[in-house]
Amino acid sequence: MDLPRTPTLDLTGKRALVTGASSGIGLGCAVALAEAGAHVVCAARRVDALTQAVAAMQAEGWSAEALPLDQTDLPALKAAFDAPFEIVLNSAGLARHGPAIDTAPADFDAVFDINLRSAFFLSTYAAAALTDAGKPGSIIHISSQMGHVGGIDRSVYCATKHGVEGMVKAMAIEWGKAGIRINTICPTFIRTPLTAPTFDNPDRLAWIMDKIKLPRVGEVSDIMGAVQFLASDASAMVTGTHMLIDGGWTAD
Secondary structure, rough: OOOOOOOOOOOOOEEEEOOOOOOOHHHHHHHHHHHHOOEEEEEEEOHHHHHHHHHHHHHHHEEEEEOOOOOOOOHHHHOOOOOOEEOOOOOOOOOOOOOOHOHHHHHHHHHHHHHHHHHHHHHHHHHHHHHHOOEEEEEEEOOOOOOOOOOEEEEHHHHHHHHHHHHHHHHHHHHHHHHHHEEEEEEEOOOOHHHHHHHOOHHHHHHHHHHHHOOOEEHHHHHHHHHHHHHOOHHHOOOEEEEOOOOOHOOO
């Protein structure tokens, strides 16, 4: 009897690009891919933090290099794809929370520029490079549970993440025949330096803990298994969808 075998999570020999890789979720994603054997090009704007992160990864024996990059600089972003990446993970993002009626056009534009506009063109550049090389690949966006629900003072942020979710569905339809998969990971509130002010606000923390069904907030490590899954052959039949890592936030 021939028994089925679980597809491998091994990424040895794969090239991966991770944006927003200097800290937080992005760094966790880069580590997850490197642990699985990929060569990871870590991209971010903060050069000092990026250099330190890559040095720490290399000290672990992982294959990684730094690419200083402002993802909103579209010519520079396109130039990053002079050769195809089998795995592209976009973790760059921006949040400027506040009441909708107080939102300034400059803040609106800044959030849309990084969260949606650059995400769109990163996806197209990645897919074009893969198509030109005749290779399959996996494109992964770090979206948010806020791409599926609303949130206090988060109208602009929610708009961008809902946009990413729709974008990914349409791109999956376009690129499926080429073997190019595209999906999102949608975390709840994850403990990082950037989210510290939210967790330090007693009212916001109470709101978060009321909505999360599990008895804790998210950690960066909660994202890393999903990254390896969506990047690998284990998810070969998964495209145009999302993985909610939200502790049950969206269950009701």
